[in-house]
Amino acid sequence: MLHHDSPAPSPHDADWWRQAVVYQVYPRSFADSDGDGIGDIPGVTSRLPYLARLGVDAVWLSPFYPSQLADGGYDVADYRDVDPRLGTLDDFDRMVAEADRLGLRIMVDIVPNHSSDRHVWFQEALAAPPGSAARERYVFRDGRGPDGGLPPTDWPSSFGGPAWTRVPDGQWYLHLYAPEQPDFNWDNPEVREDFHRTLRFWSDRGVAGFRVDVAHGLAKDLRAPLRDLGERRSYQPAALPVDGSHPLWDRDEVHEIYRGWRQVFDAYDPPRFAVAEAWVGTSRRSAYAAADGLGQAFNFDFLGTPLSAAEMHATIDTALADARRAGATSTWVLSNHDVVRHVSRYALPGDFTKQDIEAWLLTDGTEPAPDPAAGVRKARAAALLMLALPGSAYVYQGEELGLPEVAGLDRADLRDPMWVRSGGRVKGRDGCRVPLPWTSEGASFGFGPGGSWLPQPADWGRYAADGQLGDEDSFLELYREALRLRRTLVVDEELEWAGPRERTRQGLLHFTRAGGWHTVSNLSDEPVPMPPGEVLIASGPLTGDALAPWTTAWLRTERAPGR
Ligand code: NOJ
Secondary structure, eight states: OOOOOOOOOOOTTTTTGGGGGEEEOOGTEEEOSSSSOOOOOOHHHHHHHHHHHHHHHHHEEOOOOOOOOTTTSSOOTTTTTTTTTTTTTHHHHHHHHHHHHTTOOEEEEEEEEEETSSHHHHHHHHHOOOTTTGGGBBBBBBSSSTTTTTTTOOOOOOOBBBBBETTSSSSSSEEOOOOTSOBBOOOOOOHHHHHHHHHHHHHHEEEEEEEEEETTOOOOOOOOSSOTTTTTOOGGGGGTTTTTTOSSSSSSTHHHHHHHHHHHHSSSSOEEEEEEEEOOOOOHHHHOOOOOTTEEOTTTTHHHOOOOOHHHHHEEEEEOOOOHHHHHOEEEEEOTTTTTHHHHHSSTTTTTHHHHHHHHHHTTTTOOOOHEEEEEEEEHHHHHHHHHHHSEEEEEGGGGTTOOOOOOOOOOGOOOHHHHHHHOOOOSSGGOHHHHHSSSGGGGGOOOOOOOSSSOOOGGGGGOOOHHOOOOTSHHHHHHHHHHHHHHOOSOOOOEESSSSHHTTTTTEEEEEEEEEEEEEEESSSOOOOOSEEEESSSOOBBTTTOOOTTTEEOOOOOTOOO
């Protein structure tokens, strides 16, 4: 069974990713087949027909590898296996075969900056003496101060606290994230070779591509003496130098690593694809997306841009130019497993910063009181905007159901290391990782036959997939119809802005794509006249000739020659 209206995709199409819609599965929260409360690989397989019907092209799985879950699976104990709680390699192969049958591609998450401290290499390093080859796979250093009791540098962990932890023999090891996530030493050829082996391992199993975690972190300046950061301790993209001179992040040497990966990818037919998770300044992004590198890079600017026509216009222009420079296509992301779900973000005041949103989470989502109707309206408008843009759209599980953030999770239930490591100053990312509701009623709302590892809210069933299917006003049907149309409409990778800039300032975002396809978003509180054309889909009700506030519509006009 194929889910396409258009001809079946060629399995050899090397460009399949350029305008793909990729659905992100957070495996532990997606579907649980055995009732232990943790989503698993057979659960994913059982729901692939749903994803095919939704109309996505590929499925990216966040880590499913053996892990003690110190960071939701981004602490990998074995890169070439499946966590026994999530299944077996045979289950994985069955999932790939089923995906193949349905015309879906599978992508996996590669976590190369750090392993778990349970990884056999790290265990060997702990057992081995300072200066040994086993310690050279990670970053071990002596401390400062007379007895070496002070960390080697002032580097902070991204999750709070110092980036160094001391081991019993007195040395310290580096972890830019949790202490259970020791950083690899990428200057060591053994580390490089082992990751090539991992990339081949999954590519040989039929994986079409990779999402590369912390892609900007691998190359570090580890020459003695290590440099303190002093005032420059922020790891925010805007705070990083644009000349590759930071000792830890976004160094130019990192691209040499990816050129090596590219050779591995290109040995396959079609070449394996990769997308970089690189939190770098916009001008530095295209290097990760280079054709001789990973090929594509996440554009998180879109996610961070307020829903304002003028600001979105600028973000979209920059992203498109940036991707073009790399010979890649841009990506568009509204939500993922690291951020507050956008239905809830859009229910908050438009000028809210990341810090404001974190503060809001600390009030369990009560202060200020969100405006859920506004959140839904804006999220629907943003979805149609995103899905009309040239490039790849990444959809986070549950966003097609309009799931809100579970902002009121009890502190005792929180699992994100950010919560503990920030000393309770950051509530963390659990609220977007609550297991999905598949059915309006029943055990864990259809997530599985048992409970769920994070508690689902009592009203979770109202978002369930089964209640939305077939309801043309639902979020799910909006996504399905948009994805169906997108397949028939997309003919090239270009966008042309329409209408005078003045209209943009008034809140109207209007662009055309080849074939006479127009997208118009009214990102304002006032209705605006609808441009002429046949409405193909709209994110909200249409009244007369006006486009209602916070609504996106796709229209078709007479096909003009060439466009
Ligand atoms: C980015 C991942 O998306 C996030 O979930 C994780 O905590 C960090 N990288 C560290 O691996």
